[in-house]
Amino acid sequence: MINRLKNKLNIKLIFLSVVSFCLLLDISLSTAEDRIIAIVNDEFITESELKDKNDFSYIKLSYLIEKKLQLQTAKKRGITVQQEEIPSFKEIISEEEKKEAVEQLTIFKLLNKDIKSRISINDKELEEYYILNKELFILPEEVRVGYVFIPIKTSDSPENINLSNKKINNILSDLKINTSLKDISMRYNGSIDVQIIDDLGAIKRGDLLKELDIAAFSLREGEISDVIYTSSGFYILKVLEKKSLKYKTFEDLTDLIREKVFQEKSEKLYKEWIYNIKTSSFIELRI
Known part of the structure; x- marks a missing residue:
């Protein structure tokens, strides 16, 4: 009889110990640093999985939830990854990085089967995309220019500014009688107050100072500007080549458009x- 009572007492003590342990475990999970912040089916997401707790965000948590769902789905579907499928797997030192590499390839395989394999694109769709988004495929207006520049400083005397003005106008006169920028450059070679670039290359609207920009795009190909006065000095521009605004052709963009259409369809199907x-x-979110 006494033994029977002892056994019952022991069973009660064991039961109370288990309950106490569970309560303590629940408290520790909610108070410990690595607490559970989400439950996804039968798996947990912990705070440490967010990596940087100072930058906690619902966006990161949403990503982790989706990743967990993807891996669970892949497991149900029997999608596996062998180490040999991962390039340079043996060179990965960290176990965490190895795990991440396996998970990423697993998800890639799953999405290939469930998303990418369902996407088909025909030529009509590509043409429609081009027509509807033609403004995205503009080749902007461009000019290729050369220039002469004589800098001035706020500390320059009126006499020096007048001399610089006279010099730039003399250069302009030479250019107007078909003297090339290269010839002008050779003539003033070594001069510290005259900068000459015979070909600056192609520029788009907004690339230059406002005064230069207006002049460059108002001139015709081969034309030379008058002297342009700016706060930094005196300029002369010569337009070497001019390309008008135009659209890229559909034929040149077929591959790019196919990628864009594929991406849009992929995103829609994935959502x-x-x-x-x-x-x-x-x-279940616990935050």
Whole structure:
């Protein structure tokens, strides 16, 4: 009889110990640094998985939830990854990095099967995309210019400014009688107060100072500007080549458009796919 009572007492003590342990465990999970912040079906996401707790955000948590759902789906579907499938797997030192590499390839395989394999694109769709988004494929107006520049400083005397003005106008006169910028450059070679670039290359609107920009795009090909006075000095521009605004052709853009259409379809299908998985899963946030 006494032994029977002892056994009952021992069972009660064991039961109370288990309950106490569970309560302590629950408290420790909610108070410890690495606390559970989400439950996804039968798996947890912990705070440490966010990496940088100072930059905690729902965007990161949403990513982790989706990743967990993707891996669970892949497991149900029997999608596996062998180490040999991962380039340079043996060179990866960290176990965490190895795990991440396996998970990423697993998700890649899953999305290939469930998303990418369902996408088809025909020529009509590509042409429609080009027509509807033609403004995205503009080749902006460009000019190729050379220039002469004589700098001035606020500390320059009026006499020096007048001399610089006279010099730039003399250069302009030479250019107007078909003297090339290269010839002018050779003539003033070694001069510290005259800068000459015979070909600056192609420029777009907004690349130059406002005064130079206006002049460059108002001149015709081969034309030379008058002296342009700016706060930094005196300029002369010569337009070497001019390209008008035009659209890139559909033929030149076929591959690019195909990529864009594929990307848009992929994103749409993925949103539908992950939504269906989420709505059929148990997800609990603990934040």
